[in-house]
Amino acid sequence: MSDVWLNTLITNTPQEGFELAITLSRRGVKYTQPNPETLKALRPEYANSADGLTAASHVIAVNFQTVAAANNYWRKG
């Protein structure tokens, strides 16, 4: 992939950090399967499966650990 999509792990709020974790999780999928048609076709397979959704939430949780650590957990002062 030649586009620039990740310049920093720093975010203003934990919620933005969580959303960045989602972006990271999706990018991990996209690097493995870059074809957007295939990705679209596979969406119902996990978005309508309890196991698939739990697995997706798991990957987000792992990436959120990284983003949260990068932001010193958004602790104040």
Place this chain on the structure above:
Amino acid sequence: MSDVWLNTLITNTPQEGFELAITLSRRGVKYTQPNPETLKALRPEYANSADGLTAASHVIAVNFQTVAAANNYWRKG
């Protein structure tokens, strides 16, 4: 999602931190499948499956690591 649901990872007690970890885990699911009807329909699939419940507890454990670190493990003093 445009609503604000996560302003801080800091909680008063470890139990509140554990409950925040549950919120994070559910939000990971909701971002992936935002349709509440679909989510409701899938609930029996994991809430009545031993594997599904263990997987859910696993995601909570990963998010609890993040929340606990953010709170310095609620160590006193």
Place this chain on the structure above:
Amino acid sequence: MSDVWLNTLITNTPQEGFELAITLSRRGVKYTQPNPETLKALRPEYANSADGLTAASHVIAVNFQTVAAANNYWRKG
């Protein structure tokens, strides 16, 4: 859940910490499926399955990481 079950992550010994990790793992299940009858009915499904037991031990290991870090690994002095 309105009962108070988690006041601290600090334990006297690593073994008590490991047992707290088990409590956390079970609570993760219970928050997801609060019905005790359902939980009881599902028990044979994982307690008699090699995969289910390994998965349970995995969740305990993740929670034990958190508890052990909270206790500075029970290092002396």
Place this chain on the structure above:
Amino acid sequence: MSDVWLNTLITNTPQEGFELAITLSRRGVKYTQPNPETLKALRPEYANSADGLTAASHVIAVNFQTVAAANNYWRKG
């Protein structure tokens, strides 16, 4: 379980630490299924399955992270 089996996470060598990680992994199973007959009966199910062995090695790896951190990675001096 009333027996004392875990007094410290400190070991003399990384190899002893790895073996302690195996002990922790097995204890996680044993707390969940304390019946030794059942455990023995389940052994072939994972010890003769590639997926089961990889999953077992995964749990050991997670526990080894904890033990290694507790021992400051056995770095010298």
Place this chain on the structure above:
Amino acid sequence: MSDVWLNTLITNTPQEGFELAITLSRRGVKYTQPNPETLKALRPEYANSADGLTAASHVIAVNFQTVAAANNYWRKG
């Protein structure tokens, strides 16, 4: 494998770090199955499976934790 493919975990940007995490994830596969023909034949099996792609993204997330920590999360100054 005798070729040198990993000299440093340090990268200029988080995105390069994410791409290094992908390399690490693929190398983990390649060390286990070095035959390029077999690997090629297996590609459709995971690149066209929602579960397979989520699992791939999970491994990338774990390796990204390592690379991000190595780079101090690319925090400035």
Place this chain on the structure above:
Amino acid sequence: MSDVWLNTLITNTPQEGFELAITLSRRGVKYTQPNPETLKALRPEYANSADGLTAASHVIAVNFQTVAAANNYWRKG
């Protein structure tokens, strides 16, 4: 196992660290199933399965986190 196979987590390069992570992952399997004949028989089961290879790479990633931390990520002086 009575042989000595792990004296240190310190390696000269990240690549040697990655290869040590592979050794740790395999040892986790071997401690669980010490019979070399059985292990050999199981090899095709995971080395020819996309899911099995991803799972193997996942365990390596977890062990690499440990080895990389032990080596301070091979950051220079």
